[in-house]
Amino acid sequence: MESNELATRITRLSLNRRVTMFVLFLTIIIVGLIASSRLKLELFPEGFEGSxxxxxxxxxxxxxxxxxxxxxxxxxxxxxxxxxxxxxxxxxxxxxxxxxxxxxxxxxxxxxxxxxxxxxxxxxxxxxxxxxxxxxxxxxxxxIPVCMIGVAYETDGDLYDLVNKHIIMPLSRIDGVANIDTKGLKEKEIIIEADKD
Missing domain, CATH: 3.30.70.1430 (Multidrug efflux transporter AcrB pore domain)
Incomplete structure (x- = not known):
């Protein structure tokens, strides 16, 4: 019964004081827009530290x-x-x-x-x-990684250069990308050992 009375009062107030209610709702919307523009977008709240x-x-x-x-x-x-x-x-x-x-x-x-x-x-x-x-x-x-990509390559070409040139370098230029980690790629290297004699 009390909830019906409260609802009736709120309805009467809304109908009798339309300008007041309009200003109240407009204030709520403006404060919400300002707050949402200043909120950081994070996966976990700041200060959340794993143990x-x-x-x-x-x-x-x-x-x-x-x-x-x-x-x-x-x-x-x-x-x-x-x-x-x-x-x-x-x-x-x-x-x-x-x-x-x-x-x-x-x-x-x-x-x-x-x-x-x-x-x-x-x-x-x-x-x-x-x-x-x-x-x-x-x-x-x-x-935590946002995305994981697997690459398969069937020819004898240099997979390291291909992946580095066409995937890693373009992705690393994107604003907000902190790190790109590769597993299984081996960069070709030449080892020269000098003969001491």
Whole structure:
């Protein structure tokens, strides 16, 4: 009953004070337009920070068992001492090892990132000599790829130059494109070794 009375009052006010209602609606529309023009367009709100880090260590020409023993286990031993660590899992393949870490809520992720990098440097001392790099990645929600493209090319031409010239370079010129990452493309290189004799 009270809701009907309220609706009746609002209706009467709207009909009796048409100019007031027009000004009120016009004000709401103008404020909405101003607010929408100043809002940032983001996938996730500012300040939203994931509580995950990952470590990837590429190592080719190895069997997964060897990758586990020589890369994943030393990494897990060192990374298990990082403060605020909630869970950790690793995966091994013939291409290397990856370790994924989740941290407790409220953990300062910049401190956790520095600690993880420090532990990775310690673990690298136990890696085989032909392991060149280890990558530590923050799970940055604003860095999620917007688009992924696969390219197949059946001729013997240079796929790297073709993709670089016709896809990567034009896309990188577009305003707002922060990064273009390629996987599987190998740039041709010539290695010249001088004979010391």
């Amino acid at each position: 995950s880090l990952s470590v990837r260590v590429p190592w080719n020409a190895a069997v997964p068992q060897e990758v586990m023993e020589k890369l994943a286990l030393p990494l897990e031993e060192e990374l298990s001492t990082v403060r605020g660590l909630d869970s950790m899992r690793s995966s091994c393949s013939s291409r290397g090892a990856s370790v994924y870490m989740t941290f407790k809520q409220g953990t300062d992720m910049s401190i956790a990132y520095r600690e993880v990098r420090d532990r990775v440097e310690r673990a690298k001392l136990r890696f085989p000599d032909d392991v060149e790099r280890a990558y530590v990645n923050k799970m940055d929600m604003s860095g």
